[in-house]
Amino acid sequence: MADDSLSVTDNRTGHAYEIPIADGAIRATELRKIRVDDDDFGLMSYDPAFLNTASCRSAVTFIDGDVGILRYRGYPIEQLADGSTYLETAYLLLFGDLPTRDERDAWVDEITHHTFVHESMKRLMEAFRYDAHPMGMFVSAVAALSTFYPEAADVDDAENRLLQTKRLIAKVPTLAAWAYRHNRGLPYVYPDNDLGFTGNFLSMMFRMAETRFEPDPVLERALEVLFVLHADHEQNCSANAMRSIGSSKVDPYSALAGAAAALYGPLHGGANEAVLRMLAEIGDVRRVPEYVERAKAGEFRLMGFGHRVYKNYDPRARIIKDTADAVFEVTGRNPLLDVALELERIALEDEYFVSRKLYPNVDFYSGLIYEALGLPTAMFPVMFAIPRTAGWLAQWLEGIVDPEQKIARPRQLFVGEDERDYVPVGDRALRELAAV
Numbered sequence: 001m002a003d004d005s006l007s008v009t010d011n012r013t014g015h016a017y018e019i020p021i022a023d024g025a026i027r028a029t030e031l032r033k034i035r036v037d038d039d040d041f042g043l044m045s046y047d048p049a050f051l052n053t054a055s056c057r058s059a060v061t062f063i064d065g066d067v068g069i070l071r072y073r074g075y076p077i078e079q080l081a082d083g084s085t086y087l088e089t090a091y092l093l094l095f096g097d098l099p100t101r102d103e104r105d106a107w108v109d110e111i112t113h114h115t116f117v118h119e120s121m122k123r124l125m126e127a128f129r130y131d132a133h134p135m136g137m138f139v140s141a142v143a144a145l146s147t148f149y150p151e152a153a154d155v156d157d158a159e160n161r162l163l164q165t166k167r168l169i170a171k172v173p174t175l176a177a178w179a180y181r182h183n184r185g186l187p188y189v190y191p192d193n194d195l196g197f198t199g200n201f202l203s204m205m206f207r208m209a210e211t212r213f214e215p216d217p218v219l220e221r222a223l224e225v226l227f228v229l230h231a232d233h234e235q236n237c238s239a240n241a242m243r244s245i246g247s248s249k250v251d252p253y254s255a256l257a258g259a260a261a262a263l264y265g266p267l268h269g270g271a272n273e274a275v276l277r278m279l280a281e282i283g284d285v286r287r288v289p290e291y292v293e294r295a296k297a298g299e300f301r302l303m304g305f306g307h308r309v310y311k312n313y314d315p316r317a318r319i320i321k322d323t324a325d326a327v328f329e330v331t332g333r334n335p336l337l338d339v340a341l342e343l344e345r346i347a348l349e350d351e352y353f354v355s356r357k358l359y360p361n362v363d364f365y366s367g368l369i370y371e372a373l374g375l376p377t378a379m380f381p382v383m384f385a386i387p388r389t390a391g392w393l394a395q396w397l398e399g400i401v402d403p404e405q406k407i408a409r410p411r412q413l414f415v416g417e418d419e420r421d422y423v424p425v426g427d428r429a430l431r432e433l434a435a436v
């Protein structure tokens with residue numbers, strides 16, 4: 001019997017099996033050998049929402065949720081947030097190591113020179129209603145990019161993959177800013193290649209009649225930090241969507257539009273929007289205790305609290321709190337900050353939240369910063385999607401070249417009707433059908 005193996009006895013048959021263990025996991029396909037007879041398909045594992053299933057081998061991001069660790073390619077998130085920039089972090093995620101000075105300069109230069117989008121993208125944006133949700137516009141615009149770069153379909157060509165990767169990282173801020181400008185009825189602002197990644201983004205968002213937009217260095221840096229923190233988060237819902245869609249070998253623009261759509265949901269990238277709505281609904285610090293009680297009674301969840309993997313503290317939440325302080329120095333204090341601080345204080349002391357290991361997550365404070373920057377809540381998931389583009393692409397690239405990966409295709413436990421005969425409409429009995 002090998003040390004690194006699992007011995008299993010199937011009590012239905014009395015047969016014993018040896019299943020190898022590698023990297024702390026068994027291969028689910030090994031279970032297929034466990035059968036009651038030759039007609040049996042074999043044992044499967046049932047894992048709705050992938051609670052205990054590794055879907056890939058990855059060297060990109062490491063999380064230890066129990067102790068609140070997040071590392072990109074081995075580098076602690078705290079050090080990256082402190083010393084790195086978003087584009088340097090994107091390089092790290094994509095290529096596996098920090099660039100040398102020359103590599104970094106060449107990378108920044110290339111990204112900067114891919115920031116423009118085809119003029120037709122403007123007409124695509126204009127086709128949306130004045131009040132279209134910017135995330136819906138963003139998802140559509142990213143998908144539309146694939147039609148401008150049909151060569152992106154050749155995902156087996158490494159050079160081609162790299163070109164589309166650069167294009168995507170460079171163009172998503174332009175699309176995001178234009179979605180915002182459309183909402184506000186403002187003219188679209190072209191990229192300014194003399195500015196840095198976040199400075200240019202602020203320019204495309206907020207520039208008005210001035211000939212030269214001068215981004216505030218504190219806000220520019222705060223945005224860099226937020227972008228570094230949001231750049232990747234291993235196998236979350238949208239990364240899984242990116243890998244899963246990418247496994248069909250569709251072009252990266254289409255896959256990334258799918259990943260961004262996954263991010264749109266309130267349990268994922270939409271959470272910071274929900275946090276702000278919640279804080280506004282509470283409105284006053286005096287109403288916090290009552291609100292917490294209602295959350296405990298199961299009426300609703302406290303938005304920005306809890307995380308599938310962090311059961312200690314979200315390390316990003318701590319950094320973001322410091323960033324918020326720096327931003328408020330420039331923009332003035334967000335009145336909802338007091339509500340947020342009180343909510344955090346009460347929840348962190350309450351047995352309900354402590355016993356369930358529910359702590360503020362990254363979204364709890366990011367919404368307050370975005371609001372202080374003057375962004376409407378609808379833009380919050382878009383602000384998440386811009387930096388996460390680097391993570392999605394790193395995950396996608398890793399999946400594409402992984403010889404073990406095939407088209408993603410989960411199994412199901414079929415629980416429906418057995419075979420039955422079609423009944424002509426006139427012969428069917430009246431009965432209540434539950435909506436499915």
Ligand SMILES: CC(C)(COP(=O)(O)OP(=O)(O)OC[C@H]1O[C@@H](n2cnc3c(N)ncnc32)[C@H](O)[C@@H]1OP(=O)(O)O)[C@@H](O)C(=O)NCCC(=O)NCCS
Pocket residue numbers: 266267268271295296300301302303304305306307308309356358361362363
């Ligand atoms: C993030 C989230 C989806 C993770 O969910 P999960 O790991 O599947 O955890 P569960 O839904 O199993 O919750 C475990 C328990 O904590 C409670 N819980 C989880 N999050 C809660 C919250 N934000 N407020 C109040 N109770 C919460 C659940 O009701 C459940 O309680 P029970 O054991 O008495 O039934 C969940 O915490 C949530 O909905 N948070 C709010 C949305 C959010 O901020 N999302 C951003 C993620 S970055």
